[in-house]
Amino acid sequence: MSVALQVSNVRAKYGDLEILTGVDIDVPFGEVHVLMGPNGSGKSTLCHVLMGKSEYEATGSALVGGTEVMGLPVDERARAGLFEAFQYPVEVPGVSLNDLIDEMGEVRNDAGFADRVADMADSLDMDRFLERSVNGDLSGGEKKRSEMFQLAVASPKVAILDEIDSGLDIDAVREVAGLVEQLRSPDLGVLIITHYSRILRYMKPDKIHVMVGGKVVRTGGPEIAAELEASGYVDLQNGDATVPAPEVATPFDV
Amino acid sequence: MKTLDSQAAAAAGAADSPWRADRRATAVEYYEKLDMPSPSEEVWRYVDLDFALDDYQITDASGDAHELGVGIAASLPQTAGSLLIVDGHVVDAESGSSGAVFGSLRGIMGDQPDLLAPYVGARIPADLDKFAAAHAAFGSDGAALVVPRGVVVEEPFFIDVQAATSGTVAFPHIALAAEESSQASVVVRYRSDDDIDALVVPQLELSVAANANLKVTVVQHWGRKTRSIGYANAVVGRDGNVHLGEAGVGALFSRLYLNVDLEGDGSSANIVGAYFGDESQTLDYRYFMHHAGLNTDSDMFLKGAVQDESLSVFTGMIRIDEGAQKTNAYQTNRNLILSDGASAQSVPNLEILANDVRCGHGSTMGPLDDEQRYYLMSRGLDELRSNRLLVHGFFNEALTKFPEPAIAEVVASWIDAKYRAAQEAGRVK
Ligand SMILES: Nc1ncnc2c1ncn2[C@@H]1O[C@H](COP(=O)(O)OP(=O)(O)OP(=O)(O)O)[C@@H](O)[C@H]1O
């Protein structure tokens, strides 16, 4: 099976601060992977660096469906098939979700777009949000729902969901997990960033990656979620000499 | 063509009722006495007047204007009455059958000599400055609306004010009065072609009696060589409301001096603005909100953008009288600076003499937001498209508060087009 997302030796700095120290992750098409790691280990930074946010100085390679996206402008990465649901989606005052969806449709040459919008608006019960500002005055859970809606209509090759389950009630977590499983297809690779194994109860990830100190220090099957739940990340940071002592990543001190 | 002198004042006053003739005589004296305003006066700070009133003359006849409502008529399919003023002369009036008195100032003065005495030239002092004096001295015709007690008019009245002759100065006067428990909506549109080098000194007087509601939408869409020095005043009686939206899209130099007197207890005002300057346009707003009654509410909400070498000015003053307890007053002015060469001034002021009030003001200034742009681009929108959507959204927040949604939509499309044209010419990103 070919690879949806192939990240090789991605490093990133913010000013003098080294945040990503060489990230390697492969997510094949058809699979759902999970990325875990302590607060501040660089998970969200990886998202932004892959998306092309300009404030980071980044090197390395990231292939989305075989297309190198590093060095491309943000919008071209999106149109190459990368979609990210952000941990903290920003409010865009005065721009309705409808306006945004219309523009998303215009920049995509995608005959199925309008139908997906209609279907997903219906199944995610989005109608009442369409006329409201993007992420404006939405509850935490509603913002996540709006991100999932946009993901579903964008129909990307790679979806990265940064803490899509944070702040969600049990029913909403189950709903998001169900939607991920529903979106699972041979044309999509999914990477879910989470702190909680509870979302894993409702879906079947193929692999779990653990990031510490700006790199992936461990990759394994779904079973390692339970291990982490029991022992935390401390062993991974201190026990393994190959893992650099985390300067920027201090676990659990937020 | 007439220069601005006592002969011109006499000609302008040919149809005056006695009360207006008296006011005119005093105004002529002020006009002769007053100097051109200077930027050393606080209300004229930040702007340079690079012309003189004497550079312009009054025309005896109106020039060739466009038909009534050109460019905006589609958004006003139904009106309760309409009126076209060209170069200061009323050339077309459709008074309608709304139950309100609507028509040309001179026509109404002819029919009912005293009806307009409380509403015309009563509230904007002729000695406010030289332009106000000139208006009262040389202004002749205009539009007037008096909505009688209890009458509710659903469809908007439309007043189209055009300048069609270069080298002319015009003083159109618009007086709108809503008597007790009445309601009406009025759209005023100012326009000229881009090559018309004219000066217009309009005045808008709004009187809202007890329990009445008056909505007024002003669309300033002057051509690129036209200058406008405008005045507006609103007085609101007990439990009355005035809702005024002003959109500033055109002109070389456009100024609006607005004063609102919330006199009646429980009276309120919603003042909203959206303005967008480009090239060398100057857009200048001086807004005064005066709370005199008990329990009065006001909300001023203005959004402005400038690009190229444009300058915008907003100075806002909320004054709460000593006896005006339980006042709620808010003032917001947000500015987008879209080019390095453009600038905006935003000066909110408060003068609070009562102690039991809620009052707030906010002013912001800056470029488009990077985080918002990043978000839109992450959804696949290129940078130019993202910026256009952000500019649209910025103004949408103000335009959705305008009294007439259909007019606000046209204004939005003009603003979008103005920004897009600058993008296409490579002047902004
Ligand atoms: N724009 C930035 N400016 C300054 N520091 C930054 C910036 N972006 C990331 N960092 C720093 O890089 C480190 C990694 O942050 P990041 O947000 O990627 O962590 P995370 O793994 O997503 O954490 P969490 O689990 O809390 O969401 C942190 O120490 C953070 O403060």
Ligand SMILES: [Mg+2]
């Ligand atoms: Mg994070």
